[in-house]
Amino acid sequence: MFTGRSLLIATKHRKETVIAPLFERKFGLHCFTSDVFDTDTLGTFTGEIARKKNVLETLRDKCHMAAQATTADLVVASEGSFGAHPTIFMAHADDEWVMLKDYRNDIEIVAREISTDTNFYGELISSKTALEAFAERVQFPSHGIILKPSETNCHSIIKGITSHSELIAGFKKLHSEYGSVYAETDMRALYNPTRMKVIEKATEKLIAKIKNHCPQCHTPGFDIGEVKPGLPCEMCGSPTRSTLSVVYQCKSCQHEEEKKYPRGIRFEDPMYCDYCNP
CATH class of the missing domain: 3.90.950.10 (Maf protein)
Incomplete structure (x- = not known):
């Protein structure tokens, strides 16, 4: 296909x-x-x-x-x-x-x-020392940094910073203009x-x-469409909230197949039982 x-x-x-x-x-x-x-x-x-x-x-x-x-x-x-x-x-x-x-x-x-x-993080920066500590924490310069006046202010935003000279220059510029600088990780994939x-x-x-193709019509994407709880507790046998079975569904022909014990276990640890460990 x-x-x-x-x-x-x-x-x-x-x-x-x-x-x-x-x-x-x-x-x-x-x-x-x-x-x-x-x-x-x-x-x-x-x-x-x-x-x-x-x-x-x-x-x-x-x-x-x-x-x-x-x-x-x-x-x-x-x-x-x-x-x-x-x-x-x-x-x-x-x-x-x-x-x-x-x-x-x-x-x-x-x-x-x-x-x-993930290195996802942001912080209000008040000094070069704090900026350097932030940069080390977020794996700079292999990971990019964004600087802006505040967490919610995107005016004068400086994006894609990947060198120390850019970082210091950006901090000085924003701090002199706004009196505050917010640093955050640049989460765009290329940075x-x-x-x-x-x-x-x-x-x-x-x-x-x-x-994973549908066994009936061979359409790709035969995937889990429903998860059924009820795996029995190993101690008391009561159904737990843990997964007992999954139902694979085809979006093309609507064929379904249920597979029990997807985690490879037939009983759940009593610590996850609402009766044995309420």
Whole structure:
């Protein structure tokens, strides 16, 4: 279905450096990028343009924008967000989504990777000493820094700082003009190698999903559509909230298959039982 076709990677932040090699090696695709559209119009990490839609809707908009601007019929795009981890208390997380849209065959496949491996951070800086400490903490200069007058003020923003001379000059300029400087990590992929690695992992998950075909109609993307709890407690046998089975669903022919014990265990530890450990 994909061999010999061209895949447009909808990015302006060099994500093709990790996405293209994986797709070309696994599917024999020719990957390319284009500058005839601007994905930043849908939202920016640097704060000038707020993202108006959720991740999935934004991804679809990215793919549609790219397809319409180039007439490509096979597009991949990624979208990320940073903040508190959904399950690990007090941990920052990088939440990356990658979507493949095959307009020729009407296929949409999505994968997600949540990682605590991120340097996401911001701080109000009052001195060069504090600035140098901040830079060391966020792995500068291999990872870029953004400077602006305050956390919410994007006027006179200085982006993509990757050298000490730029960092000091930017700090002096903003401090003299505004009396305050807010420093934050530049989370755009081309300035953040740590984020780029998470995007690569999300892409690997996407490829694994693509390679999983529906056993009935052979459409790619036969994926988990429902997770059923109820794994029995090892001590009392009561159903727990842990996963008992997953249901794979085909978006094309609606075929379903239920697979029990996806974690490879038939009983849950009593510590996760609401009866044994209320």
